[in-house]
Amino acid sequence: MVKVTFKVQNLDFWYGTFKALENITIDISANKVTAFIGPSGCGKSTFLRCLNRMNDLIEETRIEGKIFLDGEDIYSGEVNVADLRRRVGMIFQHPNPFPMSVYENVAYGPRIHGIKDKKRLDEIVEKSLDKAALWKEVKDKLHTPALSLSGGQQQRLCIARVLAVNPEVILMDEPCSAIDPTSTQKIEDLIDELKQSYTIIIVTHNMMQAARVSDFTAFLLAENTNGPAKLIEYDSTEVIFTNPKDKRTENYITGRFG
């Protein structure tokens, strides 16, 4: 039986009085790649941010419903939010390395989680960069500024930075939209590698990327302007892209919307 990492039940989400998500219920499988697709502004990123409570940082937001990570309610008072965000790492649209060296970027997380031993940190940095398919390219320039790397390398560095704190889940919000096709391919290959060890949830506007990298695809849509987004269809990626069951999904992925 497939292990469920995230169990989302009847999730509603508000920005102030605006309801952005309505009644989202979905099980996200462990060690699989799940892609969220949908038109701009339909709440995909909002949903992603609910999964590691990044929305808590935005004022006047609230949720109803439940989100369980490995059976634990992540919105219960007992959850340590910093630890939650370690377990559920996030990669953003634009690579955002810290303005420090390659090494320090990766060592930063383990350090604030209490690892001070230099040898141990060296190991973590090498292992994380290696898992992010970047070690060979940067092993001789670990102490150069991270911002001197190419955009694609910076994005893989951000992945290494997430891996360094030993997460269970990696959230990716349009991770390839700001990088070139060759780097995109490297990230996509990496996603395929990483799912052996991590659960990956990706938001993408690139339909073909969703088709290429994901095992499951979820389609979110807000049918009325200023109305909330709902989960329209969720199935294996193969079904969504060859024979979707809902007409709205079909119209969206074939470009017949609006």
Added chain:
Amino acid sequence: MRKSFHEELKDLKKEVVEVGKQVEKSIALALEAVIEGNAEKANAVFQNDDLIDKKTIEIEEKGISLVATQSPVARDLRLIHSVLFISIHLERMGDLAFNMAKAVKHLTKIPSERENSLVELISKMGEHTRQVVSASIEAFEKNDLKLAEELPKLDEPIDGLFKDFFKALARCSAEEHSLDWATTMVLISRYLERIADHAVDIGERVAYLVTGEFKEFD
């Protein structure tokens, strides 16, 4: 951009239906050539086959180009997939009509009496074959699942007539020219039977196009 892609898809479908009509024309001409022993009509089949071959290659190239440039998914992908298969079936049906026409050329050279019972059987088979072919193209044109699923039933009498053909053959004269004439007619009946089988296969592709599920017809 996308709008023009969907326009191109519509055009591609129209082109397949157009080739389908040409194949129907070839089959009709080939049948008339057999029934009338008319070599002129056989020549017209040869000419029409060149057109069918050219058109099916164009369809294939357009289909591949759309896959490469537009990354089609869902029903668009299924349409292109079906178009590529259906055009192959149509091309082969055209080839079988071509073979019938070639057989007519041979028949007209045999100094033998025509065996009317065999001509009649070919005529009947031909009528049913034209029906099933026409229905297969209509099912594709209109995305008509119900009609596609009726194709095996329309094909049944053809298989029955094909068997009757062998019984009639046994009653034919064993004289050398008569035998040559009759066995050529058997070949023609086989071509008709194969044409109808291709039409049923087109129906299977239509069913996939509409439902997204592969199902072999009985």
